[in-house]
Amino acid sequence: MPAERRIKIASDVDIVAARQSGREVAAILSFSSSDLTVIAAAISELARNIYAYAGTGEIVVSLEERNGRRGVRVVARDDGPGVADIALALEDGYSTSGSLGLGLPGVRRLMDEFEIQSEPGKGTVVTLWKWAR
Amino acid sequence: MLVPILKQGDYLIASIQSSLADADLIRLRDQLVEQVGRYRSRGVIVDVTVLDVMDSFAVRTLSTLAQMIMLRGAETVIVGVQPDVAFAMVQLGLTLDNVKTALDLEEGLLYLNSRAKRGRSGAG
Amino acid sequence: MTSREKRTSGERTTDVLSELVAHLRHNRTILREEWVRRITESRLLTTMTKEEIFAEATSVFDNYVEVLETGSVEALQAYARNLSERIIPRGVDTPEVLGIVLLLRDVLARSLFEKYQGDFALLNRVLDAYEPAANRIATTVAVGFVQERERVIRQQQEAIRELSTPVLQVRERLLILPIIGVVDSERARQLTEQLLRGVRSNRAKVVVMDITGVPSVDATVANHLVQTVEASRLLGATVIVTGLSPEIAQTLVTIGVDLTKMNTVGDLQGGIEEAELLLGYKVMRLTESAASEASN
Ligand SMILES: Nc1ncnc2c1ncn2[C@@H]1O[C@H](COP(=O)(O)OP(=O)(O)OP(=O)(O)O)[C@@H](O)[C@H]1O
Ligand SMILES: [Mg+2]
Numbered sequence: 001m002p003a004e005r006r007i008k009i010a011s012d013v014d015i016v017a018a019r020q021s022g023r024e025v026a027a028i029l030s031f032s033s034s035d036l037t038v039i040a041a042a043i044s045e046l047a048r049n050i051y052a053y054a055g056t057g058e059i060v061v062s063l064e065e066r067n068g069r070r071g072v073r074v075v076a077r078d079d080g081p082g083v084a085d086i087a088l089a090l091e092d093g094y095s096t097s098g099s100l101g102l103g104l105p106g107v108r109r110l111m112d113e114f115e116i117q118s119e120p121g122k123g124t125v126v127t128l129w130k131w132a133r
Numbered sequence: 134m135l136v137p138i139l140k141q142g143d144y145l146i147a148s149i150q151s152s153l154a155d156a157d158l159i160r161l162r163d164q165l166v167e168q169v170g171r172y173r174s175r176g177v178i179v180d181v182t183v184l185d186v187m188d189s190f191a192v193r194t195l196s197t198l199a200q201m202i203m204l205r206g207a208e209t210v211i212v213g214v215q216p217d218v219a220f221a222m223v224q225l226g227l228t229l230d231n232v233k234t235a236l237d238l239e240e241g242l243l244y245l246n247s248r249a250k251r252g253r254s255g256a257g
Numbered sequence: 258m259t260s261r262e263k264r265t266s267g268e269r270t271t272d273v274l275s276e277l278v279a280h281l282r283h284n285r286t287i288l289r290e291e292w293v294r295r296i297t298e299s300r301l302l303t304t305m306t307k308e309e310i311f312a313e314a315t316s317v318f319d320n321y322v323e324v325l326e327t328g329s330v331e332a333l334q335a336y337a338r339n340l341s342e343r344i345i346p347r348g349v350d351t352p353e354v355l356g357i358v359l360l361l362r363d364v365l366a367r368s369l370f371e372k373y374q375g376d377f378a379l380l381n382r383v384l385d386a387y388e389p390a391a392n393r394i395a396t397t398v399a400v401g402f403v404q405e406r407e408r409v410i411r412q413q414q415e416a417i418r419e420l421s422t423p424v425l426q427v428r429e430r431l432l433i434l435p436i437i438g439v440v441d442s443e444r445a446r447q448l449t450e451q452l453l454r455g456v457r458s459n460r461a462k463v464v465v466m467d468i469t470g471v472p473s474v475d476a477t478v479a480n481h482l483v484q485t486v487e488a489s490r491l492l493g494a495t496v497i498v499t500g501l502s503p504e505i506a507q508t509l510v511t512i513g514v515d516l517t518k519m520n521t522v523g524d525l526q527g528g529i530e531e532a533e534l535l536l537g538y539k540v541m542r543l544t545e546s547a548a549s550e551a552s553n
Contacts, residue, residue, distance in 0.1 A: 012155035019186055020152070034450050037186060037217035041225060044188040068404025092226060100189055106225030133411065212493070216453030219491035220446075223484040228491070228518075235493040236460060 003028055004062040007047075009078075010055070015047040018059045025061045026072040029132040039072060039130055042110045045103040046076035046126055052097060054080020054124065064129065071112070071131035079123040086116055136161045138168060143175040144245055146238070149183055155190055162198040169205050176245035177202050180238055182213030192227040199232040208233065208248065212241040273386040278326045280372060281318075281365065289318050292364045301356050304347045313340060314361075317398075321361065325390050330397045337401030345402075345409050354402045358395045365391070415447065422448055424455035430462045431532050432494075433525075437470030445481035449488055456494045463535050464489055465528040469500030479514045486519055495535060496520065499528035 005021040007014060019040040026039045043059060050057035057078025064073045083089045084096070090108065095101030104126075108114040111128040118124040134157045139146040145168055147161060165177055179195065181187065187195075199209040210233045214222075222228070235241040281288065293314050296302055302310050317340070320333040341354075369387060373380035422444075425433045434452055438444075452464065468474065468482070486496040498521045510516055522528040 016152050016154055023185075032450075034217040034220050037215075038221045038224070040186045041188055041221040044186055045225070048188060048190055068400070068407070100193060100227070102226040103189055106189070106227070109224045109226075110221060133415065214491045214493075216450065216457055216488075216492065219453055219488040220449055222491060223488045228487045234491050236457070236462075237493075240460075240462075240493055 004060065007059045007061075009047050009050045009057050009059060012051065015044055015051060018047040018061075019044045022059070022061045022072070022074060025063065026130070028063060029070050029072065031072075031130075031132050035130060035133070038110045039074070042107045042128055042130075043074055043076075045107050046074065046128075049103055049124075049126075050076060050078045050080070052099075054078035057123075069131045071129050074111075074128040076126045076128075077123070082120040082122050082124055083116070083118040084120055086118060090116075136164075138164060140168070140172060140174070143249070144178060144242070145169060145172070145174045145176075146178045146180065148180040148238075151183060152185065153191075155194075158191060158194045162194055162201070165198060166201045166205065169202050169207050174207050175249060176207055177209045178238060178241040178245070179209065179211050180213045180241075181211060181218075182215070182237070184218060185215070187214070187218050187222055187227065189225065189227060192222065192229055196229065196231060208245065210235050210241040210244055212237050273382050274325060274390070277369070277383055277387060278322055280369070281322050281325070284368060285318065285322075288364060288368060289314050291368075292318070292361050295360045295364060296357055299356060299360065301353050301360070302344075302349060304349065305344070313344075316340075317358075317361065321365075321394055324394050324397075325387075328390075330393065333394065333397055334401055337398045338405055341402045341405035345406055351399070351403060351406065355395075355399050358398045362391045362395060422451065424451055426455075426459050426461070427529065428533070428536075428538075430460060430536055431529075432456065432459060432461045432464045433467065433529070434464060435467045435470065435525075438472070440471055440478045440481060442477070442481065445478070445485070449481075449485045452485060453488055453492060456489055456492050461494050463532040464494050464496045465499060465525065465532050466496055467499045467525045467528065469525065471500075474501065474505050474509070476509065476512050476514050479509045479516070483515065483518055490518075497522055497528045497531055497535075499523065499525045 003025050005025050007018040007021050009015065009018060022043040023036050023040045026036055031039070043061070047059055050059070055078075057076065057080065060075045060077070062073050062075075064071055088094045089104050091101070092105045093101040104116070107126075107128065111130050113129040115127040116124070117126075134151055134153055136147050136149050136153070136157065138161075139148070145165060147165060149161075153161070161179075165179075168174065169177060179198070184191070195209075195211060202209045211229065212235045214234060233244065235244050289311070293307070293311050296310060296314070297307065305313075316336060320336050324330050324333050344354075366384070366387065369383055370380065373383055422434065422436060425435070427433050432452070432455055434448070434455075436448065440448070452466075455461065456464065466482070466485070471478065474482075482498065486498070489496045496519075498519050501519075501521050506516060506521065520531075522531050
């Protein structure tokens with residue numbers, strides 16, 4: 001499955017573009033409309049974090065197949081400051097910017113699989129999967 | 134993207150027409166707050182029917198909008214949240230707790246009108 | 258075939274394979290016909306017409322040869338899935354699919370025997386190259402079929418579950434959602450989606466969600482229900498939860514579930530009355546009106 005979209009995140013407008021691209025890629029599979037919205041919402045949160053904490057980065061949305069299930073994979077990557085304390089960042093309500101602190105834990109609830117790699121000073125990579133039903 | 138704001142009697146109605154970038158939403162918030170002051174409006178309706186996603190930023194901005202408008206003596210109603218959007222919002226934990234919601238524009242207006250009536254009879 | 262003698266052992270397998278591929282291409286028509294004959298003879302794919310079987314056999318055959326040639330099963334995988342999508346609704350099941358793939362393997366092996374029986378050493382090399390590839394192909398098709406079947410079954414289960422929780426409109430703007438049975442995350446998702454669509458299409462203002470029929474309400478279930486309530490509110494509807502016993506409610510609160518957003522009423526009847534009040538209907542209990550009449 002070749003469909004892949006790569007969206008540079010450098011301004012607030014790119015956040016809208018990223019979630020629309022994600023929706024388009026995912027729509028190739030048999031996702032329900034609510035799943036498409038869920039995927040778009042998750043991408044929106046990750047793009048937002050890139051823009052807010054790293055300034056720039058990218059979102060890559062692609063289709064993936066594993067064990068006969070088809071799904072969409074979202075990778076959010078930046079070379080920003082990294083997440084200081086990953087465990088804390090995954091807790092509801094934890095925010096270093098005085099925001100709601102719901103982005104990362106919420107994204108984790110929205111999607112089927114969630115991975116985060118981050119080291120202070122070395123940037124952040126968040127990878128998400130959602131499988132079509 | 135400009136959001137048209139319609140003045141209808143005591144109320145202001147903002148109908149979002151397409152996906153909004155952050156800056157557009159902030160502009161909408163500031164314009165509504167300013168116009169509520171200028172027209173001494175009693176209620177504000179924000180119609181989000183066309184939004185296909187409401188993320189943390191949108192929700193936070195709408196919450197502060199409602200608070201700022203309340204400080205000016207008016208009430209905000211968010212109308213038209215789509216089922217799929219609501220579903221994603223609650224999983225993110227974005228429940229828009231402090232803001233009144235209604236099914237659509239018609240329901241939003243009915244709500245504001247009933248409030249106005251109650252307000253009058255309560256005061257009288 | 259002079260090249261055969263010059264072959265070094267390292268090149269052997271690929272060389273043999275390309276010869277094999279050439280042989281299969283050359284005999285494409287005969288081999289396909291033979292395969293279809295064997296399929297019909299074995300009473301496989303009985304729900305399909307002869308023409309349909311021949312058309313599918315041709316595609317499988319060509320994909321088969323392609324795998325031998327390129328070593329890549331990707332195209333075959335896609336085809337197998339597509340084929341499964343088409344034949345599963347027609348009642349074709351796993352043993353049948355395995356049967357036809359194994360038949361093809363057999364038909365091809367026999368033709369190789371026939372061709373190379375004069376050169377036993379070469380025959381052995383051809384079979385050595387053919388066997389693993391053929392097995393890989395058989396597995397790919399069978400696994401593709403089984404996975405597709407599982408997907409279909411999952412979908413059917415989902416449809417059944419959807420039917421099992423009706424969203425009932427009892428009055429204008431009032432919906433009842435009687436939940437019966439175990440609520441896991443998947444079902445909670447479905448319930449919520451169904452309810453939200455129902456709220457929108459019926460323009461409901463109040464929903465009574467009756468959970469009397471849910472055998473165990475633990476923190477996970479309760480959190481799902483809280484989400485359903487919150488999502489409904491975002492659409493402008495109020496949810497009243499009935500059938501949650503005070504004991505369970507107490508337990509949930511002590512383990513940290515936030516029930517403050519839940520409007521709970523003891524039983525379904527009480528819930529409907531409360532809903533009607535919210536909608537502005539006057540509620541009159543038969544017993545009460547009888548009592549007040551008696552006292553007059
Ligand atoms: N890409 C990133 N680079 C550096 N730090 C990050 C990144 N993403 C998240 N963080 C850190 O993790 C914290 C939690 O992120 P999360 O998205 O959950 O909440 P938030 O962005 O603070 O608030 P919200 O998303 O609700 O507006 C952030 O406050 C920030 O400190
Ligand atoms: Mg965030």
